[in-house]
Amino acid sequence: MIYIHFIINPVSGGGKHHLSEFFIKQFFEPEKYKIKADYTLNKKHAIELAKKAASKHPDIIVACGGDGTINEVASCLLGTNIKLGIIPVGSGNGLASHLNIPRDLKKSLEIIKNGNKILIDAGKINQNYFFSNTGIGIDAMIIKKYEHSSGRKLYSYIKAAILSSFEYRTQPAVISFDDKIINLKTFMIFISNSNEMGYGMSLTPNAMLTDGLLDLILIPELSFTEKIALGFHVLQGTVGRFAKAQHHQVQNLRIEMPLKIYTDAQIDGEHYNLKTNFCKISVIPGALNVLV
Template identity: 55%
Template sequence: MMYIHFIINPISGSGKHNLSASYIKTQFPNTTYKIEVDYTQHKKHALQLTKSAILQNPDCIIACGGDGTINEVASSLVGTNIKLGIIPIGSGNGLASNLQIPNNFEKAISIIKKGNYKAMDVGQLNDNYFFSNMGIGIDALIIKKYEKAGKRTLSAYIKATLSAALEFKTFKTKVYFDNQHLEINPLLLFISNSNEMGYKMSLTPKASLFDGFLDIIIVPKLSFLEKLLLGYHVLRNSVDKFKKANRILIKDIRIEMPSKIFTDVQLDGEQYNLKTNQLSVRILAKSLRVLVD
């Protein structure tokens, strides 16, 4: 009998997704499957629920939510034999889209039932994991404003982006990778494992979850008109054609921000304030088993 443990974020996306324990149990015959379902009650609760579920030795743990919920569930599964499944009910659903997991409940559940999986890469920032992307530039401020808006909608994201574009100030940053040392003042220092951020937008359309590399996009301080041009390329998924965007493939990188004490970062679309000005980022190749079609 296959044991599948579901963790549902009831307020993911608009909070009107109607995914419930009763519905899930109708999709899995109790003669073949053991099904358990938990609901998150607050941010970081999925971390606790996943750790408790792991003690019961499930075959799969299914994250039902957006990229933030997936991050919390998957972070405890890195390096284990337990497979991650996804039912995407968030706003952007970037990782699910990259993995070609549909938003339709029945189709997503069909993938879970098939049980096929691939071992995907995982990014690590200090003691934290990320599965889609992270950043310390303007995107971190965008996410901070997006969370404060209280609405997980595309319009709220665009509003947060415009506000951050007017407010963000660059800061001196030192980066070390592949025996290179750069001193920069980036508008954007974005590190991605995935080819999509969410809402079908991408800064790294050539990135892969399975190639053993992280894609970095570094964009220096820009004029207002250059910011508009960058925004145009983001919407068209053509940042690689923006002349001031520098793309680098790396396996690990060290980042220092001498003028800072704490660092605002975004990890998989969630805002974090790290109590350090030194970051170590690396790829953990093929370290998470994820259910795919």
């Protein structure tokens, strides 16, 4: 019997998905599948639920939510043979989009039932994992404002980005990787494992989940007109044409913010206040089994 454990975030995507254990069980023959489901109550609760579920040795744990929920569940599966399933019922759904997992519930459940898996890389920033992307600078401020908006919609994200572009003040940063040391008054430091941030937008359209590399975008201080140009390129997925954007592929990097005590970061679309001004970032190749 195949044991599949679902972890459902009931408020993902505005709570409009109505995904339930009763609904899920209609798609799995009871004589062949053991289906269990838990529901998150708040941020980080999926970590607790995933650890508890993993201790029961299921074949698959399915994260039902957005990139934040997926991150919490997937972080608990590294180093295990448990496969990760994804039901993308969040707002941005960047990782699911990269993996071509549809938002249609029936189609995404069929992917889980078929059981086809691939190994994908994971990223690590200090003690936190990421699977889609992480960012320091204006990116973190945008997510912080977005989390406090009235609803997680594309409009709310764009509004947060516009407000942040006026409020954010660049900070000196020292970025080290390979044999390079870059001193930059940074507007954005963006590190991506996947080719989409969510809502169909991308800073790294050529990034791959299986190449053992992270795609690094560095953007220095910008004028008002340059900020407008950058926003246009982000919406069009053409940041590679933006003259001030530096693109590198790395396996490891270090970032120091010498004038800061703490560092604001976004990790897979969730805001974090890291209690340090130093970040060590690396890729873990082939770290996670994912159903696609």
